[in-house]
Amino acid sequence: MGNLFLLFTILAETAAVIFMKLSEGFHNKVYTIIAVVAYGLSFVFLTLTLKYLPAGIANGIWAAASTVLIAILGIFIFKEKLNTVQTVSLLLIVAGLVGLNWKG
Secondary structure (H helix, E strand, O other), X not given: OHHHHHHHHHHHHHHHHHHHXXXXXXXXHHHHHHHHHHHHHXXXXXXXXXXXXXXXXXXXXXXXXXXXXXXXHHHHHOOXXXXXXXXXXXXXXXXXXXXXXXXX
């Protein structure tokens, strides 16, 4: 159950950041409201996640996964570009996610 709540945390925070970008610095009020609600949901889901998973691991996965997801969505939605160092760095974050989830 903790992993499901963590997934919802990641998705809510990712949506919040995308809608913050779409709000164009709080000029678009609808997107601003959606971003605020999505951030609120991410904290609710993170709180539920912490009932099941260690705080450090849950927060690390949340931060890393949403960072990678937002970077990927930025490429497709906003036509943002990543240079080689940024791409390698994101791959290192993915490697860290694998390590955090390793059941060795």
